[in-house]
Amino acid sequence: MSDRSQLISTGTPFQFDKERDAEFERLIKRYPTRESMILPALWLIQEQEGWISQEAMAYAADRIGTFASKVYEAATFYTMYHLHPMGRNHICVCRTLSCWLRGKQEIVDYLKNEIGLQPGQISDDGKFSLEEVECLGHCGTAPVVQVNGEFHENMDVDKLKSLLATLK
Amino acid sequence: MADKIKLFVNGVEVEVEAGKNLIDAVGAVGIEIPHLCYHPALGADGNCRMCLVGIEDGRPPLVPACKTPAMAGMKVLLDAAHIKKIQHDVMELELINHPTDCPVCDQAGECKLQDYYMAFDQAESRMNVPQVVKGKKMDFGAGVVHDQERCVVCGRCVRFCRQITKTGELGIINRTDDARVNIFPGRPLSNRYAGNVVDLCPVGAMTSRDFRFKQRVWFLKKAPGICHGCAKGCNITIDHNREKYKDDIIYRFRPRLNEQVNGYFICDAGRLSYKAENEGRLTEARLGNKARPIDDVLAACTREIERAEKIALVLSPNCSLEQMAAVQALAEKLGAFLSGYSDGYIKPGDGDGYLIQDDKAANRAGLGLLGIDCSREAFESAVQQAQLLINFNNDLTRSYKESDLKKLLQGTKVIAVSSHDTPGTALADLAIPVASYSEYAGSVVNCDNILQSFAKGLSKNNDLADICAIAVQLGSPLGSPKERFALLQQSISALKDLEPDKIPAQGLNLNDSEAANVTA
Numbered sequence: 259m260s261d262r263s264q265l266i267s268t269g270t271p272f273q274f275d276k277e278r279d280a281e282f283e284r285l286i287k288r289y290p291t292r293e294s295m296i297l298p299a300l301w302l303i304q305e306q307e308g309w310i311s312q313e314a315m316a317y318a319a320d321r322i323g324t325f326a327s328k329v330y331e332a333a334t335f336y337t338m339y340h341l342h343p344m345g346r347n348h349i350c351v352c353r354t355l356s357c358w359l360r361g362k363q364e365i366v367d368y369l370k371n372e373i374g375l376q377p378g379q380i381s382d383d384g385k386f387s388l389e390e391v392e393c394l395g396h397c398g399t400a401p402v403v404q405v406n407g408e409f410h411e412n413m414d415v416d417k418l419k420s421l422l423a424t425l426k
Numbered sequence: 427m428a429d430k431i432k433l434f435v436n437g438v439e440v441e442v443e444a445g446k447n448l449i450d451a452v453g454a455v456g457i458e459i460p461h462l463c464y465h466p467a468l469g470a471d472g473n474c475r476m477c478l479v480g481i482e483d484g485r486p487p488l489v490p491a492c493k494t495p496a497m498a499g500m501k502v503l504l505d506a507a508h509i510k511k512i513q514h515d516v517m518e519l520e521l522i523n524h525p526t527d528c529p530v531c532d533q534a535g536e537c538k539l540q541d542y543y544m545a546f547d548q549a550e551s552r553m554n555v556p557q558v559v560k561g562k563k564m565d566f567g568a569g570v571v572h573d574q575e576r577c578v579v580c581g582r583c584v585r586f587c588r589q590i591t592k593t594g595e596l597g598i599i600n601r602t603d604d605a606r607v608n609i610f611p612g613r614p615l616s617n618r619y620a621g622n623v624v625d626l627c628p629v630g631a632m633t634s635r636d637f638r639f640k641q642r643v644w645f646l647k648k649a650p651g652i653c654h655g656c657a658k659g660c661n662i663t664i665d666h667n668r669e670k671y672k673d674d675i676i677y678r679f680r681p682r683l684n685e686q687v688n689g690y691f692i693c694d695a696g697r698l699s700y701k702a703e704n705e706g707r708l709t710e711a712r713l714g715n716k717a718r719p720i721d722d723v724l725a726a727c728t729r730e731i732e733r734a735e736k737i738a739l740v741l742s743p744n745c746s747l748e749q750m751a752a753v754q755a756l757a758e759k760l761g762a763f764l765s766g767y768s769d770g771y772i773k774p775g776d777g778d779g780y781l782i783q784d785d786k787a788a789n790r791a792g793l794g795l796l797g798i799d800c801s802r803e804a805f806e807s808a809v810q811q812a813q814l815l816i817n818f819n820n821d822l823t824r825s826y827k828e829s830d831l832k833k834l835l836q837g838t839k840v841i842a843v844s845s846h847d848t849p850g851t852a853l854a855d856l857a858i859p860v861a862s863y864s865e866y867a868g869s870v871v872n873c874d875n876i877l878q879s880f881a882k883g884l885s886k887n888n889d890l891a892d893i894c895a896i897a898v899q900l901g902s903p904l905g906s907p908k909e910r911f912a913l914l915q916q917s918i919s920a921l922k923d924l925e926p927d928k929i930p931a932q933g934l935n936l937n938d939s940e941a942a943n944v945t946a
Contacts, residue, residue: 261560263599265611312611319610325594326610327584334599 262334265312266342272314274321278302282321295322296332300339308348309340338391345380345387347425349405354393356400361414365401366390368415373422385425431498436505442496449477451496459504460513460542462520462628463580464492467690468589474520474580476542478512479504488512510546517547523558523603525575533630535643539578558603566596567614568694569635570623574606577631583607583623590691591617607631618782621694625680636698637678641667649883650682652870654744654863655696656777657785659872659933660688664700664864664883673887676700676864686876686932693782703864708847709888712857723856724899727816727841730856731900734814734839737762740805741798742819743771743787746868747877749893750789750796751913753818756902763812766793767805770824783873788863791871795936796917809838816841816900818893819860823850843896859890866892869929871936877920878933 274282285298299318303310310333319326333339349369351362369375369388380387396402399411403418410421429444435457442451449459450466462474470492477491480503487508503509520539528534560574584596584607595615599608609615615623624634646665653660661684668674679700681692711723731737739757741750743766757764771787793800802825809815815838822831828849835853842854845862865886869879894902894910904910911926920936 261600261604261606263606263608267611316610316613325588325597326613327587327594327597327608330599330608330610331597335601 262337262341264341265315265330267312270313272303272307272311272317274302274317275306278306292322293324293328296324296329297336300329300333304339309343343380346385347406348387348389349375349403350389350391350394351377352392352394352396352400352402352404353390354397356397357394357402360400362390362401364415365403365413365418368418386422431496433496433498433500433502435502437501444496444498446496448479448491448494448496448500448502452502457504459491460538460546461492462538462542462578463582465582465585465626465690468582468585468626471581471585474578475516476513478509478516480506480509513542513546514549517542518549518552520578521547521551522553523560523575524578525557525573527576531576531630532633532638532643533576533627537630538628560604560606561608564608565614565635566609566620566632567616568620570615570620571633571635571638572607573631573633574608576629577607578629579605579607580628581607582626582628583632586619586623586626587615587617590622591619593617596623618693618695618778619691619780621697622681622691634678641665641677646677647884649864650880651679651864651883652788652878652880653679653692653696653699654788654870655693655699655786657783657787657790657873658688658781659788659870659876659878660684660692660696660781661878662692662696666864666884668887674884675704676884684932686935687872687874687878688781691781695782700864702846703862706846706848707862708844708851708857708859709890711859712854714855715852720858723858724896727856727858727900730814730839730841731760731816734812736812737814737816738805738808738812738838739764739816740818740820740822741766741793742821743768743785743790743793743800744863745789745792745818745893746863746866746870747789747792747796747914747918748868748907748910749818749897750792750798751910751917752894752897752902752904754796754798755904755913756897756900759901759903762816763804763808764798765805765808766790766798766800766820767802768800768820768825769802770821770826785873788872789870791873791875795871796914806834809834812838814839814841816843817850817854818843818897819845821846821848821850823848828853843893845890858896860893860896861890865890866894868892872933875936876933877918877929877936879926879929 282302286295300310303314315329315333316326319329351365353362373381375381375386375388377388377390394402394404396409396411401413403410403413430441431444432439432441435452440455442455449461449464459477461477463471472490472493478488479491480487481489482501562573564572566572584598587596588594595609596607598605624632645667649664651662651664653662661682662679663682664676665678666674666676679697681690683690710717711720713723713726737760739762741753754764772785774784777784840854842851842857843860844851845860851857864883867882869877871877898905915921920934
């Protein structure tokens with residue numbers, strides 16, 4: 259684990275866009291308490307902005323009607339919430355058993371050596387960011403790479419090269 | 427009283443109260459089960475694992491005592507080898523990332539981690555990897571300074587802010603060995619009870635900006651007292667010390683448990699009100715604005731009393747019942763009008779329905795019980811008719827603007843019997859210094875009609891007289907505490923059959939004795 263307590267401030271107030279606003283209102287009806295919306299609200303923020311700023315957390319807390327400290331707790335507890343801006347294309351490489359055995363390291367090494375991308379980091383041009391994640395649930399087609407939420411199965415270095423070429 | 431049940435601790439039979447958890451039940455009979463996260467006011471959280479005990483009835487070998495209700499016939503094991511091992515192991519875990527800076531830590535001497543290390547661990551550290559670095563001396567607001575490295579993440583402070591004040595400023599951020607207590611950026615502690623997190627913290631992670639580095643706690647003498655900051659009458663511990671060649675001064679007030687009055691907590695204003703006991707005090711008797719020996723001033727007072735045709739007396743609503751009785755008897759003897767006018771002590775809207783009250787005086791209920799008039803009209807007309815006003819510690823500048831007060835007192839000589847050197851005292855023709863509430867014994871009645879008595883907390887190098895003694899020197903016939911108590915017994919029916927030293931430690935609820943009757 260690492261310290262995730264340093265939040266980044268954008269200096270401008272956060273607000274859900276129309277679509278997320280509607281989704282927030284749709285989801286909140288599902289739960290017995292408003293506090294149950296902390297995790298879904300954080301997901302909506304991450305979907306909208308790619309990461310979660312200090313202002314966005316405060317917005318979520320006020321919108322839900324809970325303490326900002328509770329949102330802060332949840333966001334720092336779960337490492338899948340990004341607390342700083344990520345690259346324009348966020349690459350997740352699965353590092354759990356099947357993918358590891360089937361060669362995820364070659365993919366990570368390629369990204370490391372050829373693009374200079376370390377896990378947890380953003381490339382200098384801001385085009386890519388890399389994260390090693392736990393099981394993505396596609397073990398039958400390992401190794402799996404997820405780019406901007408889309409799955410790419412049975413990956414190898416050649417396939418990765420052509421995939422990267424399509425990304426802007 | 428709650429039912430009693432019998433259970434066994436380490437094979438010895440003990441009788442405890444039913445309906446409590448094991449920590450509280452056996453704690454009440456003097457057997458300590460170590461615990462960090464559990465606090466009776468905050469409930470069981472079960473995160474520290476320090477209170478694990480064995481219970482010989484077929485359940486798993488380790489159960490947390492904080493979450494286990496005491497049951498009749500239970501066989502509790504505290505000294506078995508596997509319990510000692512778990513206590514040792516939990517201590518070792520807590521200490522992995524602890525900075526062990528006890529020599530510079532304010533909590534040293536009243537630190538649970540320190541106590542438990544001595545009791546259950548006493549082992550050398552086996553750590554050979556760097557410790558996790560966290561935040562030091564973080565300003566959490568409201569006078570609370572936090573050290574994340576000393577924290578054992580018991581969450582008492584977090585639960586206090588969520589359950590008691592319902593302001594939720596604190597949270598536990600990150601997880602595993604990086605977990606730490608923090609505020610959300612830009613949302614610091616902003617409640618009027620924040621100082622309690624310093625007391626709640628079992629270790630030195632939460633410290634008070636006001637108290638830190640002032641005194642080592644083992645030098646402090648602890649005296650029980652009653653806070654005079656408002657009408658609630660919260661029970662406090664007065665921590666004071668006389669350093670070599672210096673005067674005895676108070677370093678802090680801490681809450682003292684009284685279920686009937688304040689529970690485990692006090693407000694921040696009350697906590698800091700100790701400063702007024704140390705500072706701004708009237709220490710010398712004055713004739714005009716010159717310091718004179720007190721006997722000379724008392725003699726001058728007696729001459730003024732003889733000379734005046736009409737005299738008015740005014741009392742502070744902070745005076746103890748005994749002082750009120752002594753002054754009331756003095757008024758009767760002098761044929762003087764006695765007022766308790768003190769509207770300035772009330773701050774409308776300041777109370778919060780929890781501990782803080784609108785009324786910033788400790789014994790206004792006492793004025794009512796003794797039938798002392800508190801109306802503004804009666805006070806003003808009495809002052810206007812009188813040639814002499816004797817003011818027993820009532821800070822009239824709280825009720826009047828200074829210019830209005832000067833106008834009111836025109837043509838009236840004023841004797842101020844005062845504990846503090848206020849602007850009002852400065853206006854007086856004669857001033858006599860008296861003890862403040864930490865320096866005398868007495869009793870007060872709080873806003874809920876609970877009569878509480880308190881003992882003298884500390885003695886100054888130059889101990890000042892109690893208002894009772896000054897009233898007697900000015901002619902009050904109630905010379906002894908016994909006589910004063912007898913007068914109180916006439917006015918307060920609940921005291922009728924009580925000896926003065928039989929007032930319960932938790933206070934005497936006057937509502938119970940159906941007639942909190944006012945003899946007016």
